[in-house]
Amino acid sequence: MQSVGKSVRRVDAVAKVRGMADYVDDIFVKDMLQVKVFRSTIANGRVKKLDVSRARALPGVVVVVTYEDVPKHTFPTAGHPYNKDPKHQDVADRRLLTDRVRFFGDEIAAVVAVDELTAVKALRLIDVEYEQYEPILTAEAALIDGAVEIHEGTKNIIARSEYQLGDWEEALAQADEIFEDEFSTSTVQPCALENHGAYAYMDASGRVVVCTSTQIPHICRRVVGQALGIPWGRVRVIKPCVGGGFGSKQDVVVEPLVAFLTTVVGGRPVKLVLTREETFIASRVRHAIQFKLKTGVKKDGAIVARQMTAVSLNGGYASHGHAIVDNSGEKYRHLYDQLAIKFAATTVYTNMPAAGAMRGYGIPQVMFALDCHMEDIARALRLDPLDFRLKNLNKTGYTDPILGITVRSNGLPECIAKGRRLIRWDEKKAARRQQSGPKRRGLGMACFCYTAGTYPLNLEIAGARIVMNQDGSVQLQVGAVEMGQGSDTVFSQMAAETLGIPVDMVHLISEQDTEITPFDTGAYASRQTYISGMAVKKAAAEIKDKVLRHCGLMTGISPQSLDIADAWVVDHKGARVMPLAEVALDGYYNLACAAPFTADVTNSATTNPLSYGCTFAEVEVDLATGKVKVLEIYNVHDSGKIINPQLAEGQVHGGVSMGLGYALYEQMIFDPATGEPLNNNLLDYKLMTAADTPEIGPAFVETDEPTAPYGNKSMGEPPVMSPAPAVRNAILDATGVKFNQLPMNPHRLFERFKAEGLI
Known part of the structure; x- marks a missing residue:
């Protein structure tokens, strides 16, 4: 190999380091106008009266557009490949602007002005009167009889799905022990460095040109065409440099509105860049999911039957909708073997920001539930947690009975062995059989698997x-x-x-x-x-x-x-x-x-390999404060052949950091009475800083994936999937206390330690 497998310098390194790379907000063109969006200050209700006359009269305002001025049809925003079968198309529940408010910050009107300051002043001159309903922030509130429908005719349910493989009742009857538990994850924000932004203009032929920070330019073109009700060929999308997305920019968030507004102002360029506060609520967040698990196990540790039910909170609009929790149900069956398995999931609307794709696409959620549950079973059966996982792993040659994808390379056993050596698992376990005092240390690990694409569910x-x-x-x-x-x-x-x-x-x-x-x-x-x-x-x-x-x-x-x-x-x-x-x-x-x-x-492509890996973590828990310090963490991957080791290590550093934030710090908080976000900024949202980040140990076990161009498999999302359950299992090892809810922040730990009599 001359180039593949080597840590060559990034081809965009010089431009980015020298500030020569152009992002959307760096680009200004002649006669560009600025857009600001008038957002709702309630989470659930309707606009009874809207008066924009004072805003329209403000000097420098070019136009004010409201929900009355935009096309009446709805469109989807998810960044999925188009499917010709209407039954498999994304939910089209979004309008450019709306009078039916579905979350705090929903888009009611837009101001186009000669500059940003004038547009902001105009927003303050808009008067609105609402018919307000009680905000729906939980699955229980969404599904209760008589709940106000966030989208008419849905009963607040986006979709339901289920599958069963094998004779579940017969398999469960063979179990010596049955374990049941519940887990829940939180709503978090991707917090990419660059906020969402786009500008649009009309070229000489009358086509709409959109320059945007997007992960999906060709899909964005189609969605803009759908939103405006024009042929897709009359839309052109240009993607300059993108300052991170983590899935949030796999949704068409700001592009349809600027595309429409340029048609209103005669084709002049109009730009909309969200503020950080707007990005928190008006882009996309990670789904909070509630899980119930039931597992039947033989005394020797062989799993015979597994069952999972999941309820996913989707926010005010469908976005990627049920695809997220469905994906968690797939990986739930891909990692460990069993005689029979059942899965059922429901995705519900709530009056919160729309949840969409975020790094891992439902797998950080399900791996938290699954591998915490696996740890608890191993402990209850007094089995070594690593041996218990190894005994039940799906092996090379496994073919998924629903999707038909086949495992042709699987280095997970070697990943577990490598992680065990790196963290000195056996040595530290033996040294800590008895612990006391206010600070205690523990070891934990967790596994994951992930695909490289979406085939056969979607076009690849x-x-x-x-x-x-x-x-x-x-x-x-x-x-x-x-x-x-x-x-x-x-x-x-x-x-x-x-x-x-x-x-x-x-x-x-x-x-x-x-x-x-x-x-x-x-x-x-x-x-x-x-x-x-x-x-x-x-x-x-x-x-x-x-x-x-x-x-x-x-x-x-x-x-x-x-x-x-x-x-x-x-x-x-x-x-x-x-x-x-x-x-x-x-x-x-x-x-x-x-x-x-x-x-x-x-x-x-008509193949889809599984990547595998695991995280090993050592933590120190301060019982008196609930503070968790990660002492060591190793993220070990079978991603096939590594094309660029330095870039792969960078992915691990970023993914583990994101996973630790998910585990210990991050959650979006909403006022239960109003649905207003309480921490939609980088001061109050507890994003991990460099000072909070431990030394991260990337490690790889290279297999050769025969279906890949160079033996490679997925690498971008896997690093985020297993840090949270590994840290949770380490906290359990240190304290003997189970935490089944994210984030495991000091407040939550302190209250549990107090209840358990540890302090």
């Missing part, structure tokens, strides 16, 4: 285009989206590896533009290195084949005996035949057969 398609320049370097264009995770660098490495050239001879065009960029559904589901990587490899292989055939014409040497290495065409013994640049130049200017070397490839 990606495009790549390569053009070889006269000097033998190449231009690489992909529809896949770089949003900070390093995909542009990895694709450059893959193209270089396949072509046999240095990475610096690959010039990747990072900006996605639906007018010219190959079709790709976007950055989500940890799919790009696997799915889009296939397209890159195929395109590079096609270029290589054309180069070698042309070199054969130039030299009379059979193309089958030629190769490319270090930008030279070489023979079968590795001897240099001619520089690649000479072949490329001849391809452009040969009088007899000039044909520049190009490739335009679309790959539709």
Whole structure:
């Protein structure tokens, strides 16, 4: 391997470090107008009266648009591939502006002004009167008989689903012990560095052009077309640099409104960038999910029957809706084996911010419930918790009976062994059999599994285009989206590896533009290195084949005996035949057969491998304060072959940090009487700082995934999935107290320790 497997420098590093990378809010164009949204100050109700006359009269205000001025139809916002079957399409429950308020901060009107200050002043001049209903903030309140319907005709239920495999009653009857428990997770915000923002204008042909911070430019184009009720081809979406998304930008949040507003002001550019406070409530959050588990186990630790029921809180709009909790139900069955399994889930509307995709897509929630439950069972049966997991893991060769995906590589046993060594599990366990005093230490671990894409539930398609320049370097264009995770660098490495050239001879065009960029559904589901990587490899292989055939014409040497290495065409013994640049130049200017070397490839993937891994954590718990200090934490991954070790380690650092925040600090809090968010800012929302972050230990067990372009599997989301249950299990080990609710913050721990008589 010349490029793959090496820690080459990020291709966007210099531009970002020097401040040369342009994000949406860096871009200003002539005659640009600024947009501010008038948001509801209640969580549930209707607008009885809206007076915008004073705002319209303010000098500098160009237009004020209300719910009365926008199209009457609804549209979906989730960043899923389009499905031609109406029964499998996303829920279309959103309007550009609304008089039916469904969460605190819902969008009622929009002001377009010559500058931001004028737009803010205009918002203060809008008068509104509401018909207010009691806010619905829990599943119980949403589902109670007679509850006000947040969306008419739904009974506050977005969807329900269930499955059963095997004879569950018969399998449960074989159990020696039956364990039942409940777990719940919290609503958290992705808190990407860059807030949501977009601007739109109309070009000379009358098409709407949207420049936006998005993970899904091609899907965004379709949703904007649906929202405006215009043909999708009349929309163009451009994605500049993106300052992080973590799934929140896999939703079309601000783009439809600016696209509509530019049509109102004659095509002038209009920009809307949310404030941090707005981003907390008006973008997307992680679903809070409540789980009930029931597991039947033999005395030797063999699981015979498992059952899970889940209720997911979705907020005021469907967004990704039931897909999140359904995904948790899939991974629930993928990790551990059993004779029979049952799963049932319900997703409900509440009067809170819309929950959508967030790093892990339902798996951090279910792994918290599942692997805490596994820990509790092992302890109750007096079994080693690592051996108990190893005994029940699904093995290589496992084929999912519903989706049909097959496990062809599984390094989880080796991951567990590696984590055990790194944290010195056996040594520390033996040294702490008896603990006392106000500070106690404990060890915990948890496992996870995750797919690389969404096949066969959704289309998995990606495009790549390569053009070889006269000097033998190449231009690489992909529809896949770089949003900070390093995909542009990895694709450059893959193209270089396949072509046999240095990475610096690959010039990747990072900006996605639906007018010219190959079709790709976007950055989500940890799919790009696997799915889009296939397209890159195929395109590079096609270029290589054309180069070698042309070199054969130039030299009379059979193309089958030629190769490319270090930008030279070489023979079968590795001897240099001619520089690649000479072949490329001849391809452009040969009088007899000039044909520049190009490739335009679309790959539709029909495989989906599982990545595996685990987290090992050591904590110190201060009983008197409830404070938890993470002393050591190791995140060990089977992500197949690692394409770029340094980038992979960066993913682990970021994911573990996010997972620790989920475990110990973060939650969005709402006033139960009004539904108003109480901590929608970075002062009151307890996001982990550098001072709170422990030393994080990334580790890898490399397997070779045969279906992948270079043996690789998913890496982006997995690091966030198992830190929370690992920390919870470590707290249990230290104190003997179970915590089944996130976050495990000092207040919650102190109250439990006090109730348990530990303080």
